Amino acid sequence: MELNTLTAHNLMELLKKGDICPIDICNNIINKIEKTEKSLCALAHFDKEKVLERCSNLSKGAEKGALWGIPIFIKDNICVEDELTTCSSKILKGFKPPYNATVIDKLTGLDAILMGKTNMDEFAFGSSTETSCYGPTRNPWDLERIPGGSSGGSAAAVAGDEAIFALGSDTGGSIRQPAGVCGVVGLKPTYGRVSRYGLIAFASSLDQIGPITKDVEDAAILLKAISGHDEMDSTSADMPVPDYLSGMKKSIKGLKIGVPEEYFIEGMDKEVKNSIKVAIEKLEKLGAVCEDTSLPHTEYAVSVYYLVATAEASSNLARFDGVQYGLRADNIKSMIDMYKKTRKQGFGDEAKRRIILGTFALSSGYYDAYYSKALKVRTLIKMDFDKAFQKFDAIVTPTSPTAAFKIGEKISDPLTMYLSDIFTISANLAGIPGISIPCGFTKNNLPIGLQILGKPFDEETILRIAYNYEQNTDWHRIKPRLI
Amino acid sequence: MAINKDTVKYTANLARIELSDEELDHFTGQLDKILAYVDKLNTLNVADLKPTSHVLKMKNVYREDAVKNSLPVSGAIKNAPLAENNLFKVPKIIDIEA
Numbered sequence: 001m002e003l004n005t006l007t008a009h010n011l012m013e014l015l016k017k018g019d020i021c022p023i024d025i026c027n028n029i030i031n032k033i034e035k036t037e038k039s040l041c042a043l044a045h046f047d048k049e050k051v052l053e054r055c056s057n058l059s060k061g062a063e064k065g066a067l068w069g070i071p072i073f074i075k076d077n078i079c080v081e082d083e084l085t086t087c088s089s090k091i092l093k094g095f096k097p098p099y100n101a102t103v104i105d106k107l108t109g110l111d112a113i114l115m116g117k118t119n120m121d122e123f124a125f126g127s128s129t130e131t132s133c134y135g136p137t138r139n140p141w142d143l144e145r146i147p148g149g150s151s152g153g154s155a156a157a158v159a160g161d162e163a164i165f166a167l168g169s170d171t172g173g174s175i176r177q178p179a180g181v182c183g184v185v186g187l188k189p190t191y192g193r194v195s196r197y198g199l200i201a202f203a204s205s206l207d208q209i210g211p212i213t214k215d216v217e218d219a220a221i222l223l224k225a226i227s228g229h230d231e232m233d234s235t236s237a238d239m240p241v242p243d244y245l246s247g248m249k250k251s252i253k254g255l256k257i258g259v260p261e262e263y264f265i266e267g268m269d270k271e272v273k274n275s276i277k278v279a280i281e282k283l284e285k286l287g288a289v290c291e292d293t294s295l296p297h298t299e300y301a302v303s304v305y306y307l308v309a310t311a312e313a314s315s316n317l318a319r320f321d322g323v324q325y326g327l328r329a330d331n332i333k334s335m336i337d338m339y340k341k342t343r344k345q346g347f348g349d350e351a352k353r354r355i356i357l358g359t360f361a362l363s364s365g366y367y368d369a370y371y372s373k374a375l376k377v378r379t380l381i382k383m384d385f386d387k388a389f390q391k392f393d394a395i396v397t398p399t400s401p402t403a404a405f406k407i408g409e410k411i412s413d414p415l416t417m418y419l420s421d422i423f424t425i426s427a428n429l430a431g432i433p434g435i436s437i438p439c440g441f442t443k444n445n446l447p448i449g450l451q452i453l454g455k456p457f458d459e460e461t462i463l464r465i466a467y468n469y470e471q472n473t474d475w476h477r478i479k480p481r482l483i
Numbered sequence: 484m485a486i487n488k489d490t491v492k493y494t495a496n497l498a499r500i501e502l503s504d505e506e507l508d509h510f511t512g513q514l515d516k517i518l519a520y521v522d523k524l525n526t527l528n529v530a531d532l533k534p535t536s537h538v539l540k541m542k543n544v545y546r547e548d549a550v551k552n553s554l555p556v557s558g559a560i561k562n563a564p565l566a567e568n569n570l571f572k573v574p575k576i577i578d579i580e581a
Contacts, residue, residue, distance in 0.1 A: 098558035191538050205537040234544040235537070303521035314498060321499065323571050328564035335574050340501040352500055353510055356491065357517065359498040373524050375534030380527070382535055414513050415520055431538030456538075 003028040005161045005479070008070050008218045015069050022069030022113060025164070026055050029071055029115065033162050041137050042147070042157040044076040045084040046116035054113050065111030067225060072107060073166040075154050076117040077124055078209065079198040080104050083114075087200050088132035089122045091346025092326040101198020102233065103167060103209050103226045110225055118166055119153030122348045123317065124174055124202045126150050127420045130411050131350045138407070139182060140480040141446055145404040148178030154212045155182040159480060165213040165222055169199055171206045172305050173399075173424025176436035179212050180399030180449020183438045185466070185476070186212045187219045190457045191431035192237035194223075195230030203312035204235075206305075206428040215476050216437060216467040220244035223459060239457055248463040253287030255465065258392035262298035263423055268401040275440035275448045276398045279469065283396070286468050293392065295384040298426060300377050305425040306418055307361045307374035314358030320346065353414060378429050385430045389455045394465055397423050399436040399449030423451060433459045437466045438475035447475075485518035486511065 003011065003025045014020045030048055037043060051071075058069060074080060077087045079097035081104075086092040100108075108114065121131040129137040129152025137152040139145040140160035147156035151168030155178035158166050168175040170188035179186025187210045194209045201207060211222035224245065229238040259280060264273060280290050322328035322342035329341035347355070361370040388395060400423060410417040427434040432453055439450035450469070454462040470476055491511045495502045502510065556569045565572040 095562055098554055098561060231546060235539060235541075237539065237541075297527075300524060300527065303524050306517065307521060318499075322564060323573055324560075325562035326564070332574060335576050336499070338574055339499040340496075343499055344501040347500065349506075352495075352502070352506070353513060355498050355500060356494050356510060357514055360486065360490070360494045360514070363494060363497060370518075370521070372534060373529060374521075375536055376529035376532040377524055377527060378535040379532045380529075382538060415516050418517070429535075 002161070004032045004164070006164070007214045008067070008164050008221055011070055011164065022058055023052075023055050025069065025071055026051055026113065029162065029164070036160055036162060039138060039143055040140060040156055040160050040162065041135055042119055042153045042160060042162055043073070044086065044088055044117045044119045044132070044134055044153060051113065051115055058113070059111060065109060067107065068111035069113065071113045071115045071164055073115045073118050073154060073157055073163040074104070075151055075166070075168050076120050077169055077200045078103065078167060079200065080114060080117070084117065085200070087123045088120045088134055089346065089348070089351065090133045090327060091320045091342070095325045097198070099198065102195035102230045104198065106226055115163065118151070118157055121150035121152070122351050123200070123313070124150035124169060124171055125313070125350045125354050127173070127177060127417055128407070128410065129153060129178070130407060131348055133348065136407055139404045141183065142404065142444070144406055145446070146181070146407055148181040148404065150174040151186070151212060152178045155179050155184055155186065158182070158184045158212050158214060161479070165211060165218050167209055167226070168212045169207055169209050170428065171202050171309060172428050173421045175210045175212060176424050176434055176449070176451060177400050177421065180436040180451070181404040181447060183447030183475070183478070183480070184212060184214055185216055185219045185435065185437050186210065187223060187435040187459070188427060188433060189223060189227065189459060190433045192235055193433070193457065193459065194226050195228070195233040195236045197230055197232035201316040203309040204316065205312060206309060216248065216463060216470045217245070219435065220248055220463050237457070242460050244460060244463050247460040248467040250464055251287060252283070252465055252468045255288045255393045255461070256391065257283060257288050257290045257465070258293035258388050258395045259290055260293050260295040260298065260388070260395060260397060262295055263397035265401070268398070269403065269442070271442045272398050272400070272402060272448050276396070276450060279439040279450045280396060282472065283465065283469060286472060288465070290396070293388055293395070295388060295426070297377065297380045297384050301381055301426045301429060302418055302422055304374045304377045304381065304429060305421070306357070307370050308378060308429070310354045310358030311361045311371050312358070314355045314362065317351070317355055350414070381426055382430045385426070385432055393455070393461050395453040397451045397453070399423060399451040403442045403444070403446035403448055427453055432456055433462055435462045435466050437470060439473070440475060441478075484515055485522065486515050
């Protein structure tokens with residue numbers, strides 16, 4: 001059996017029965033990686049020997065963690081002690097963190113096996129994984145196309161069966177959009193649900209770590225494993241973590257679901273629009289009550305995001321200056337010269353562009369016109385959701401306006417690239433949870449994602465809708481055949 | 484125009500990034516296009532709105548001021564491009580810029 005194609009919950013059953021050992025899973029994955037990684041480029045750092053070592057070091061006693069023997073890949077912006085963690089950027093070349101992110105401690109505490117790091121857009125700046133210093137990741141459904149971004153490596157590895165499941169991070173859609181265009185499940189938790197300690201910061205008021213998985217049950221399992229309050233992250237919420245697995249199996253009969261008209265815009269792909277319509281009909285058949293609604297400030301979300309996120313990024317990325325870690329330029333004349341040359345050589349185009357844009361939005365004379373205004377419009381976007389959630393239990397939308405575009409198609413036009421996040425950004429600005437699940441294919445056989453957004457800290461309801469939909473459709477069972 | 488070359492050059496200096504002439508040219512064009520797009524925020528009246536810098540209801544988060552183990556110095560500096568005597572080593576700070 002090809003164990004690498006299975007879900008974590010399938011593997012947990014097989015392990016429990018004693019039919020297989022963790023080393024069998026790891027060997028299947030290693031074989032698959034040796035076959036397909038050259039064409040996928042989904043991984044940033046992978047060391048076979050280390051994986052085998054971790055496998056043999058697994059606890060063999062009766063006390064086994066909930067994820068015992070289950071392999072997991074980690075996005076390259078999450079710190080793993082003494083393992084390369086580079087945000088797919090030259091400026092962090094060779095960086096090995098002296099500590100683990102909280103999510104890593106949680107996963108290894110449950111006896112999961114760390115497999116390695118996945119490729120990403122440099123510092124998570126992008127929607128296509130083309131800005132990585134390791135080269136672009138490719139979409140397993142069509143190698144000429146992007147896997148989405150910035151967690152494109154995680155999504156492509158899961159879709160291409162190089163991974164069982166993986167962690168991503170989502171600042172403006174970086175889990176949901178790649179999951180959508182790769183035909184897998186991706187969940188961005190509520191801001192504060194998962195500790196950000198050890199996640200290399202992009203935009204601190206928007207970033208969240210979350211699961212990318214082959215089905216909804218695995219998303220619930222992984223979310224449960226990484227959630228919870230952490231005193232190392234003062235923005236992590238001190239709230240109980242529900243049992244997502246049992247909660248999601250309840251029927252969705254009577255749930256009220258809003259369908260915002262602003263997410264069915266002119267210029268969006270007709271096949272995407274049609275698939276979402278059919279998915280909504282399915283939800284109605286399953287007993288949900290779907291009604292049109294409005295989130296009137298949606299059209300301002302991209303503008304707000306690219307001011308707020310870049311402003312925060314410009315401040316967060318000030319620490320990459322050649323002093324504490326990573327690259328330092330040679331032949332430098334002074335301290336300032338060292339900063340400037342190191343950052344010139346270490347950052348790619350998109351990182352430079354965003355840092356300059358964010359610095360501009362925060363600079364004296366422009367602060368009120370740009371940054372401050374964006375924060376006020378963010379209030380309007382949040383109020384739109386508050387109002388909608390007075391009436392609805394959840395909101396459904398497309399995850400992206402189109403299926404995966406071609407590599408190179410948008411990379412030279414940043415604004416066009418930014419607009420591909422148009423349906424995912426609002427959830428980060430409002431801090432609410434969202435999940436993307438497969439809901440169909442285009443005639444070119446490219447996956448289409450359905451996004452379900454929920455109330456703050458109500459991941460349970462979006463998982464419940466996603467699970468009910470998934471159990472009554474077969475989209476998640478269809479695998480890419482290209483590789 | 485929302486932004487010109489001089490402003491991009493000035494801002495890049497604030498951000499401590501050296502730009503080539505070519506980068507300066509293409510960033511100016513791209514940033515101008517992005518800023519023209521975000522200009523749509525000006526169509527909204529936001530005078531009476533409070534800014535949202537984060538979405539959580541929490542205000543200050545306090546903890547006991549207790550002594551705890553921290554990262555050892557050797558761990559904190561092990562990634563430094565240059566270190567000496569358990570310290571980060573950098574070029575002379577007090578210097579006159581040419």
